Amino acid sequence: MAITNASVSGIASVPLLVAGLAALTSVYLIAIGIYRLYFHPLAKYPGPILNRVSSIPLSYKLLRGRLPFYVKQLHDIYGPVVRLTPTELSFNSEKSWKDIYGSRPGHQNFLKDPVHVGSIQTVPGVVTITMAGDVDHARQRRALSHAFSTKALLEQEYLIKNYVDVFRDKMNEFASSGQVCNIADWFSYTTFDIIGHLSLGEPFGCLTSSDLRFWVPVISESIKAGAIEQASRRLATTGSKLQQLFLKMFAPTELRDQRRKHLQYSREKIMRRIQQTGSNQHRDFLYYLMNQKDKDNLNQDEIIVNGALFIIAGSETTGSFMAGLFNHLLRPKNRDVFDKLVAEIRGAFKSDEEITYEELVKLPWLSAVLDEGLRIFPSAPIGFTRAVPDGGDSVDGNFLPAGTTVSTCMWAATHTEDNFKDPYEFRPERWLDRANATDKLGASNPFSLGPRGCIGRK
Template sequence: MTVSIVSSPYAAALGVCLFAYFVIYPVVVYFRDRNGLRRYPNMHPLSGISAIPFMVLAHGGARSTYLAKLHQKYPVIRTGPNSLSYGDLRAIKDIYGHNTPCTKDGSYVITSGSHYHLADVIDKHDHARKRKLLSSAYAIKNLEGWEHKVADKTVKLMAHLDQCCTAPLAPGETPKPEDLNVDYRKWTNFFTLDAIADIGLSEKLGFLDRGHDRVVGRKTNGTTYECDFRDSLYQNARKQSLLIWPYEWYPFINKISNVIPFYGRMGKFAQDWEGIPVELAHRRLRRYRAGEKLDDFFQALMEDKNGHPNNLEWGEIVAEVSIMMNAGSATTAIAMTNVLFQLIKNPPIMKTLVEEIDAALEDDDEDDESGVIAYDKVKHLPYLRACLDESLRLFPPTPQGLPRETPPDGINVLGDYIPGGVSLSISAFVAHRNESIFPQADKYIPERWLGEEGKTLQPYFLAFSAGARGCIGRNISYLEQTVVLASVLRRYGFALSNPDWQIERLETMNWILGEMPVKVWRRERKGVLSG
């Protein structure tokens, strides 16, 4: 009883302090309005006071879709106490352009490991060093030299599709449930993982061979474990996307949230993910030290083009392997799934594309036995590229606005002065649904990318971000997307369960896509069944 009497004043004082810190102080800051952000409309009535409304929106899994609707009315929206979202595409140059003074904001700091990688490094000089180090590895001439690795994985993908082929679908016919026997989403993800592991590390993951993504991870004490690659990667990303928004509190929230089963399960996957790039880097380093000179990304990490060592710290090597396996697989797999989905849903467009591919290859005496189409034969096909870009526009693999922090002296955006230390972003999804730039923005219209009209749209195309921080791996992505799409459309026909079927999409930083079961059959060409 005495303890209760003594402790109650302290409990009351603690409660008052917490109320003052979490409620009164933010309200005071809001009305003080040091950065002058109250002049912008709020995403939610409480957005100027707290990040909680944005966290709630993130939990809905369709954050950018919601913002796109708001931006139809408001060019700038305040999404948090110190953050603005832009829908006016003239702001792209100011926020992401090559000469912008903005840098990546605090979200990249709190989600980084012991060392920054190319995608999250903030310091511009350090970024330039990394970009110079890695640019030779991502050069187009190197990528085309690595095409045989992409072709090898395409052969394995098509071997599985061959096994799953059923009888051709008659016009107007609905596939039988048992014929929907390929999850195209899963198998293209196996493809991108196997491909980037081979291109980057000369590592044979074998997901396409085995039909599953069980992989080995390594703990800091050297012990190893098995886990599922995709679940580990995507659930880690999902947890971050839900909890990160009050940047200053994220490290604390991330830890205590693990006591809640919903977050705890994602936290376990996050731990599993941390050890995967460590194990992959460990295995490749062992081969390097054994004297193997392999033509891959890791070799470029370890040595410059003259064979001089780069002397990177182990943590930096692991960080670069981590982002390569993450960004180098996830976004391309999403793009591959999306483009076939759009083509199946739009038969006239599919027909036009197939005709272009067939026409480009009609002079070949005989197709390659494997069925893989050489990149050189289709990389310049305008409608093929237009179909890829239109799918990337409609559902950019990374829809989230990539936040940038204004410099200490502030900058002018759309004629308005924004003080230093404010986070600004433009969601690729929002940008690509802007009707003034992309008429009928909700429709899949590849023709918009053809000719001079298509060139005028490029400054507003944010599927790979923009400026100096644009995706260094875009050439790898286009190589993989082009070879796979041309090869499978040349060889197969595809169908969804019904014309109204929709794929599930859950937004993190990227999309987490649900399964995409399709029926597949061998095409008939020139009056003869292919193969």
């Protein structure tokens, strides 16, 4: 068959077409880069050039698990306001906390940013309290507030003490036998048992049996999966096919399965608890939800996803904090802090039976140690993203356009000398003088603040 001039011409035009498309793409990307660097509403804010034109650098650090330390490094270089991505700013000042997360007279509350994602597997049509919009968040918080009231928590104080006693006995066993243990694991088992019982009304038994210990790493993997999903949302519009493609690329099937397993295990236990009736029910968190006067407050699916959230939020964060706190307390250079803490506690109580929440909160050095531990080793060292509301608003004296993603990075705020003298030194005494001139204590908000602050902060 003869090859016609037309066919040869068509074949020859393919490389030209590809080259043309490549050239157009290059021009388009260069134009976007120039706009983001010089003409974008956030162009005046400092940051690395790549961050100012792309979300890739920040997403990479998030996937590597180094996000808070990376953001802290950028603040050290660029100052109190850093442009993390083309549309996102990070702050590290005391004032930015109140501006972003607090309620200010005459100002709208900042919105939950679509980039933010929780650790719980998404259930269509259902959201947890941490992921809900303002209206649903207020409704859910009203329903959950009874379960987290001081009265409700004091009713379960005996239960917490029982688990602490078991933990103490386990540590004594290890000490007596000279056996080495990973105390971080045992903190996790303890907090998992406590929050499981507080949430679902039944023991998980991790302190005494290995049967359910497999669930503890599942929680860690669920948190990791949530971080990976957030990275995918930074690279593509939330809910788009491209974002879902990135999620599948970054998160192995096994990791996504772990997230589903946590929700599945939680659902099974919660459904079993819901089926319990009678006047002798344990007054756990679910008791208050199932006996709410306004039945429209939380539906069954919302109870399930929030129950799954409680298990993660109450166990992993507390367990990791305890590990970090004791890491600092037991360092030789902090021996005086430890000795003073032991003396205060043993001087206040003659026996274990005397130790109660109401008496513990009266101990100033203990409170200072906990505050300093939460500052130097926060369980959530990241910045919780918010979106500037319609009409724009100001953060730390900077007026920002609507839709700008903003956050105060916990790690950056608590580890800068702009806010704390010798920020890497463990010094509880800084919390005993609330008017001290060297530290801006309001820059440490381990439970966040405002209407979306942690409901379990007590």
